[in-house]
Amino acid sequence: MIPIYHRRRFVNRFNMTFSVLVTALGILFLAWILGTLLYYGVAGVSLALFTENTPAPGNQGGLLNAIFGSALLTLLGIGMGAPVGILAGTFLAEYANTSKFTRRVADATRFINDILLSAPSILIGLFVYVICVVPTHHFSAWAGAISLALIALPVVVRTSEDMLHLVPNDLREAATALGAPRWKVVVRVSYRAARAGILTGVLLAVARIAGETAPLLFTALNNQFWSSDVNAPMANLPVVIFQFALSPYADWQSLAWAGALLVTASILGLNIFVRMTLGKKQRG
Amino acid sequence: MAVADAASGRTAAAPPFRTTRSSGRVGDRLFYLTTLSFAILVLLILAGIMVSLAHGSWPAFHKLGFAFFYSSTWNPVTEVFGALPPIYGTLVTSIIAILIGVPISLGIVIVLTELAPDWLKRPISTAVELLAAIPSIIYGMWGLFVFVPFFKAYIQPGLGEILSPIPIVGALFSGPPFGVGILTAGIILAIMILPFISAVMRDVFETVPPMLRESAYGLGATTWEVVWNVILPYTRTSVVGAVMLGLGRALGETMAVTFVIGNSHDISASLFLPGATISSTIANEFTEAVGDVYSSSLIALGLTLFFITFVVLVIAKLMLKQLASKVRG
Numbered sequence: 001m002i003p004i005y006h007r008r009r010f011v012n013r014f015n016m017t018f019s020v021l022v023t024a025l026g027i028l029f030l031a032w033i034l035g036t037l038l039y040y041g042v043a044g045v046s047l048a049l050f051t052e053n054t055p056a057p058g059n060q061g062g063l064l065n066a067i068f069g070s071a072l073l074t075l076l077g078i079g080m081g082a083p084v085g086i087l088a089g090t091f092l093a094e095y096a097n098t099s100k101f102t103r104r105v106a107d108a109t110r111f112i113n114d115i116l117l118s119a120p121s122i123l124i125g126l127f128v129y130v131i132c133v134v135p136t137h138h139f140s141a142w143a144g145a146i147s148l149a150l151i152a153l154p155v156v157v158r159t160s161e162d163m164l165h166l167v168p169n170d171l172r173e174a175a176t177a178l179g180a181p182r183w184k185v186v187v188r189v190s191y192r193a194a195r196a197g198i199l200t201g202v203l204l205a206v207a208r209i210a211g212e213t214a215p216l217l218f219t220a221l222n223n224q225f226w227s228s229d230v231n232a233p234m235a236n237l238p239v240v241i242f243q244f245a246l247s248p249y250a251d252w253q254s255l256a257w258a259g260a261l262l263v264t265a266s267i268l269g270l271n272i273f274v275r276m277t278l279g280k281k282q283r284g
Numbered sequence: 285m286a287v288a289d290a291a292s293g294r295t296a297a298a299p300p301f302r303t304t305r306s307s308g309r310v311g312d313r314l315f316y317l318t319t320l321s322f323a324i325l326v327l328l329i330l331a332g333i334m335v336s337l338a339h340g341s342w343p344a345f346h347k348l349g350f351a352f353f354y355s356s357t358w359n360p361v362t363e364v365f366g367a368l369p370p371i372y373g374t375l376v377t378s379i380i381a382i383l384i385g386v387p388i389s390l391g392i393v394i395v396l397t398e399l400a401p402d403w404l405k406r407p408i409s410t411a412v413e414l415l416a417a418i419p420s421i422i423y424g425m426w427g428l429f430v431f432v433p434f435f436k437a438y439i440q441p442g443l444g445e446i447l448s449p450i451p452i453v454g455a456l457f458s459g460p461p462f463g464v465g466i467l468t469a470g471i472i473l474a475i476m477i478l479p480f481i482s483a484v485m486r487d488v489f490e491t492v493p494p495m496l497r498e499s500a501y502g503l504g505a506t507t508w509e510v511v512w513n514v515i516l517p518y519t520r521t522s523v524v525g526a527v528m529l530g531l532g533r534a535l536g537e538t539m540a541v542t543f544v545i546g547n548s549h550d551i552s553a554s555l556f557l558p559g560a561t562i563s564s565t566i567a568n569e570f571t572e573a574v575g576d577v578y579s580s581s582l583i584a585l586g587l588t589l590f591f592i593t594f595v596v597l598v599i600a601k602l603m604l605k606q607l608a609s610k611v612r613g
Binding site: 008009011012015016018019020021022023025026027029030032033036037040084087088090091092094095098102105106108109111112113114115116118119120121122123124126127129130131134150153154157180181182183184186187207210211212213214217218221238241242245246256257260263264267268271272275 | 308309311312314315316318319320322323324325326327329330332333336337339340387388390391392394395396399408410411412413414415417418419420421422423424425426428429430475478506507508509511529532533535536537538539543563566567570571583586589590593594597598600601
């Protein structure tokens with residue numbers, strides 16, 4: 001055969017083999033991380049994990065206060081972030097083409113939103129520290145929830161806009177032709193048609209903020225005891241994991257692994273659930 | 285006007301109709317203004333971050349001046365702070381992440397778009413996307429307790445032996461194998477940014493008209509030649525955008541890096557030695573910082589990170605703009 005053909009075939013085979021190998025490597029890393037979590041995490045899972053608060057070093061205990069804190073912070077965060085995000089997304093999808101002014105605002109918002117989407121979460125934490133913690137002179141669950149809301153916001157804006165864009169214009173036109181005012185068209189027709197998609201976006205945002213650690217380090221801080229006071233520091237899983245994992249105590253480290261398993265299992269579970277329900281309608 | 289009509293109640297049929305229209309008009313205005321103000325709020329958040337960080341870092345810049353950016357002293361006792369080591373660490377770990385992450389992402393995208401049979405595409409892409417869903421802190425724990433010992437025992441000594449005799453490059457891979465360090469942080473960052481780069485790259489690859497691809501195959505090009513000579517030149521700008529997006533992620537990544545970088549404020553030539561990044565320094569020291577200048581210096585580090593990532597992400601956005609218009613039509 002002609003030598004150049006040999007070379008081309010070799011280059012092709014080499015690069016394709018490389019591609020397959022690195023893909024396998026990527027999946028191997030996922031399996032390795034999940035395997036590690038199961039191996040160390042399952043050992044730490046017990047009933048006490050859900051019934052007792054975080055212990056002092058060397059004592060037995062669980063993660064009850066941290067689980068509660070994380071759930072509350074995530075709930076408050078999404079409760080503030082989602083409505084704002086959905087309404088901003090509504091503007092981008094439904095009102096962007098009304099006039100020159102709205103088009104400019106929409107373009108700028110899209111641009112900035114995409115930047116916020118990838119902005120380092122630790123900067124959100126610093127920002128909330130400066131605007132919430134410094135004026136009040138203390139760390140609080142509120143500050144933590146606000147920083148989580150700011151991280152959830154761009155995710156919700158993006159998905160809400162995309163999902164509203166998928167609603168066929170015929171539906172809007174039909175409703176308008178029947179005499180419905182614009183806001184009713186949006187609320188009764190567009191929202192209803194895009195409901196599943198918007199909910200998906202909110203769930204993805206929950207998955208995104210549930211494991212966030214950096215922005216909570218200097219906003220919600222941590223609390224070794226049970227606390228449901230939103231004006232005081234509150235325990236939360238990510239920061240407890242951070243603190244316990246880097247501690248020299250075996251009990252704490254084992255709790256950190258159990259917490260890590262808990263967080264990852266819920267987040268991946270949520271992601272897979274969303275994918276499965278959405279997968280029926282869209283490409284994965 | 286409509287309200288007046290309704291109040292006078294001239295006909296039986298007209299009022300309900302008119303009232304609906306008038307409430308429609310007020311409702312429209314209200315709803316429009318609400319959505320508009322939330323859209324503007326998104327804009328204000330970014331401005332707010334910038335202003336508040338600038339405000340918070342003022343005491344540090346006031347005391348330390350421009351030396352903050354090029355000094356490498358970090359001394360909380362004498363309150364002299366220099367940002368050079370963390371800036372260096374941030375850039376070097378991110379560059380390592382890109383050097384490792386981009387070829388792997390390209391490989392994954394080639395598998396997903398050209399090689400894998402249809403029934404395998406979904407599981408592979410889901411697995412890769414799940415890598416993005418795992419929280420940063422989990423990467424950190426896995427990195428410190430599992431990857432670092434493995435890397436230290438099996439990879440690092442061999443890597444050092446093979447590469448350290450080479451001039452120049454050797455200096456990067458010399459020194460004792462600690463396990464933790466800049467290289468380890470870079471590798472873990474590479475795994476973390478894989479899903480972001482490959483997801484965007486895959487979308488980009490799908491904008492290539494099938495006609496181009498099929499023509500090349502028709503001329504007898506191999507799969508690699510189609511990717512390298514047709515798809516990549518066609519999508520060049522957007523691919524660079526995807527890489528920049530990954531870079532933006534890597535620059536600001538905090539928790540994973542904090543676990544494995546070793547946290548040292550020294551700049552060393554070897555990638556095996558510990559270092560620090562901007563975000564790891566903030567995460568480690570912020571709650572313990574006493575004194576205005578110390579905490580203000582950490583906020584100033586945050587401001588520096590803000591500007592670096594902002595520039596990178598803006599470039600990424602601009603390069604991906606073509607893609608957006610192609611996809612949105």
